[in-house]
Amino acid sequence: xxxxxxxxxxxxxxxxxxxxxxxxxxxxxxxxxxxxxxxxxxxxxxxxxxxxxxxxxxxxxxxxxxxxxxxxxxxxxxxxxxxxxxxxxxxxxxxxxxxxxxxxxxxxxxxxxxxxxxxxxxxxxxxxxxxxxxxxxxxxxxxxxxxxxxxxxxxxxxxxxxxxxxxxxxxxxxxxxxxxxxxxxxxxxxxxxxxxxxxxxxxxxxxxxxxxxxxxxxxxxxxxxxxxxxxxxxxxxxxxxxxxxxxxxxxxxxxxxxxxxxxxxxxxxxxxxxxxxxxxxxxxxxxxxxxxxxxxxxxxxxxxx
Amino acid sequence: xxxxxxxxxxxxxxxxxxxxxxxxxxxxxxxxxxxxxxxxxxxxxxxxxxxxxxxxxxxxxxxxxxxxxxxxxxxxxxxxxxxxxxxxxxxxxxxxxxxxxxxxxxxxxxxxxxxxxxxxxxxxxxxxxxxxxxxxxxxxxxxxxxxxxxxxxxxxxxxxxxxxxxxxxxxxxxxxxxxxxxxxxxxxxxxxxxxxxxxxxxxxxxxxxxxxxxxxxxxxxxxxxxxxxxxxxxxxxxxxxxxxxxxxxxxxxxxxxxxxxxxxxxxxxxxxxxxxxxxxxxxxxxxxxxxxxxxxxxxxxxxxxxxxxxxxxxxxxxxxxxxxxxxx
Numbered sequence: 001x002x003x004x005x006x007x008x009x010x011x012x013x014x015x016x017x018x019x020x021x022x023x024x025x026x027x028x029x030x031x032x033x034x035x036x037x038x039x040x041x042x043x044x045x046x047x048x049x050x051x052x053x054x055x056x057x058x059x060x061x062x063x064x065x066x067x068x069x070x071x072x073x074x075x076x077x078x079x080x081x082x083x084x085x086x087x088x089x090x091x092x093x094x095x096x097x098x099x100x101x102x103x104x105x106x107x108x109x110x111x112x113x114x115x116x117x118x119x120x121x122x123x124x125x126x127x128x129x130x131x132x133x134x135x136x137x138x139x140x141x142x143x144x145x146x147x148x149x150x151x152x153x154x155x156x157x158x159x160x161x162x163x164x165x166x167x168x169x170x171x172x173x174x175x176x177x178x179x180x181x182x183x184x185x186x187x188x189x190x191x192x193x194x195x196x197x198x199x200x201x202x203x204x205x206x207x208x209x210x211x212x213x214x215x216x217x218x219x220x221x222x223x224x225x226x227x228x229x230x231x232x233x234x235x236x237x238x239x240x241x242x243x244x245x246x247x248x249x250x251x252x253x254x255x256x257x258x259x260x261x262x263x264x265x266x267x268x269x270x271x272x273x274x275x276x277x278x279x280x281x282x283x284x285x286x287x288x289x290x291x292x293x294x295x296x297x298x299x300x301x302x303x304x305x
Numbered sequence: 306x307x308x309x310x311x312x313x314x315x316x317x318x319x320x321x322x323x324x325x326x327x328x329x330x331x332x333x334x335x336x337x338x339x340x341x342x343x344x345x346x347x348x349x350x351x352x353x354x355x356x357x358x359x360x361x362x363x364x365x366x367x368x369x370x371x372x373x374x375x376x377x378x379x380x381x382x383x384x385x386x387x388x389x390x391x392x393x394x395x396x397x398x399x400x401x402x403x404x405x406x407x408x409x410x411x412x413x414x415x416x417x418x419x420x421x422x423x424x425x426x427x428x429x430x431x432x433x434x435x436x437x438x439x440x441x442x443x444x445x446x447x448x449x450x451x452x453x454x455x456x457x458x459x460x461x462x463x464x465x466x467x468x469x470x471x472x473x474x475x476x477x478x479x480x481x482x483x484x485x486x487x488x489x490x491x492x493x494x495x496x497x498x499x500x501x502x503x504x505x506x507x508x509x510x511x512x513x514x515x516x517x518x519x520x521x522x523x524x525x526x527x528x529x530x531x532x533x534x535x536x537x538x539x540x541x542x543x544x545x546x547x548x549x550x551x552x553x554x555x556x557x558x559x560x561x562x563x564x565x566x567x568x569x570x571x572x573x574x575x576x577x578x579x580x581x582x583x584x585x586x587x588x589x590x591x592x593x594x595x596x597x598x599x600x601x602x603x604x605x606x607x608x609x610x611x612x613x614x615x616x617x618x619x620x621x622x623x624x625x626x627x628x629x630x631x632x633x
Contacts, residue, residue, distance in 0.1 A: 016473075136618060145599075236472075243475035243476050245475075246478050247569075
């Protein structure tokens with residue numbers, strides 16, 4: 001197990017290294033980062049001076065080395081718009097994004113796991129059919145349209161819930177539902193197929209043949225094994241949630257990292273964009289590493305590798 | 306363990322192996338055994354199974370309608386989608402009749418343009434970006450998956466680590482950052498989405514290749530002196546096509562959502578070209594005044610995406626059971 005975890009840790013470091021490179025290289029896509037960062041009407045003299053100050057005249061890899069050294073210490077430079085360190089700006093907004101993504105994930109798990117289990121246990125029943133079609137339907141709803149429709153119904157028509165901002169429970173409901181629906185649909189389908197597969201295994205048939213009643217079979221034997229792919233997908237879905245938060249936060253004016261980065265891109269505030277992308281990607285990598293550690297406890301077969 | 310010991314190192318799938326050692330010799334010396342064109346037969350079975358599923362058939366019909374709408378937009382559209390009327394034609398409700406007695410079935414938008422015409426024309430950028438981006442990422446992913454699965458070893462490690470790096474990014478954010486630098490245009494979104502979506506394809510193709518590599522007909526082809534290139538292209542490629550197609554169908558649904566999300570944020574298709582996502586931006590602004598502006602373009606996105614998802618889901622069920630596991 002130790003070698004497995006050590007290898008996973010090394011892999012995560014390699015991934016983060018790659019992430020840092022891409023985050024850095026984005027600025028160089030047009031060939032001249034000075035023109036990306038400065039307003040379009042900057043004079044040639046300003047551009048020249050800016051290049052000098054920012055060190056854009058150095059070789060590419062020298063600049064990357066400098067970026068990496070800064071990034072490791074949490075230094076992504078000053079926000080061009082706010083004049084504060086970009087890293088601090090992003091870290092300030094992280095709790096809001098985690099709150100939203102966490103609420104969406106909890107909602108998804110609370111709905112999807114029971115729905116998936118029921119669907120699998122009562123396979124081909126009307127309930128299974130409805131759950132499957134609803135899940136497919138849920139996967140097809142574009143997040144931003146769902147958000148707008150929820151605002152239309154719950155805020156504009158009935159004035160039940162606020163359409164923007166953060167603070168109370170009421171503020172959290174619409175964004176969390178919007179963000180969580182796709183994940184709910186995904187996890188429902190995965191739980192169903194995972195349970196179905198386990199329920200068809202020999203050891204379940206043996207347990208049943210030995211006269212174990214149905215509910216304990218489902219709970220004790222099947223769910224534990226079906227949980228393994230669910231744990232994996234939770235890690236991957238977190239990526240979907242963090243990415244989806246960009247859209248959801250924009251629609252509901254939720255003061256998180258996603259909204260901050262959309263605004264930063266509009267303002268050409270690239271240090272903030274770099275810090276935001278890097279921190280969100282790091283979160284994703286760290287969570288998936290944790291998921292893999294949990295995984296080794298759930299599935300002893302991996303420990304033996 | 307492989308039933309065929311003829312290929313050293315061919316049994317364990319995955320990392321740690323060098324390139325499989327094919328039996329060397331002139332590739333064309335021995336004619337390969339006639340397989341009775343298994344691809345074609347499998348295709349018929351596949352198609353029959355697909356049509357037998359009601360949800361898949363439903364998906365197929367919806368997708369066909371969207372494609373026909375996009376292709377025949379000028380014939381189907383009752384009005385010009387770009388022509389504005391800033392007079393008394395603005396924000397009219399669905400079913401409104403103008404002075405000439407012509408009905409605006411879905412109403413008009415904030416610039417007095419017919420909404421139905423714009424929804425019809427909006428299918429064009431959605432499908433264009435969908436097909437083009439899927440073609441790019443599908444090709445990259447197919448190549449990466451074939452190489453990774455067939456040769457294994459160092460190549461496999463490198464490609465799969467690249468895949469991890471790709472997956473670590475919140476996709477939308479990466480796309481927004483790149484488009485923010487390059488400036489929004491149809492080509493930019495196609496390339497950004499295309500280049501950064503290859504991972505799903507590569508993973509599925511790789512998994513399929515790993516199972517195929519152990520199959521008798523591949524072993525036989527290698528034993529008879531087929532070179533790696535020939536075996537990959539003639540024997541493995543046709544057999545990984547169906548799982549690839551499933552991924553492409555489901556991925557196209559995702560790409561259409563992303564295209565409209567980017568357009569919604571103002572980073573995709575630029576006005577006045579009608580695009581479902583950009584129409585929703587206006588729809589959101591006029592939500593209290595004219596909610597049809599937000600309802601219909603979004604419904605169009607949902608319908609197209611739903612059609613593709615139902616079709617893709619049906620394709621999974623119609624798929625050879627040995628590949629079905631890969632689709633999770």
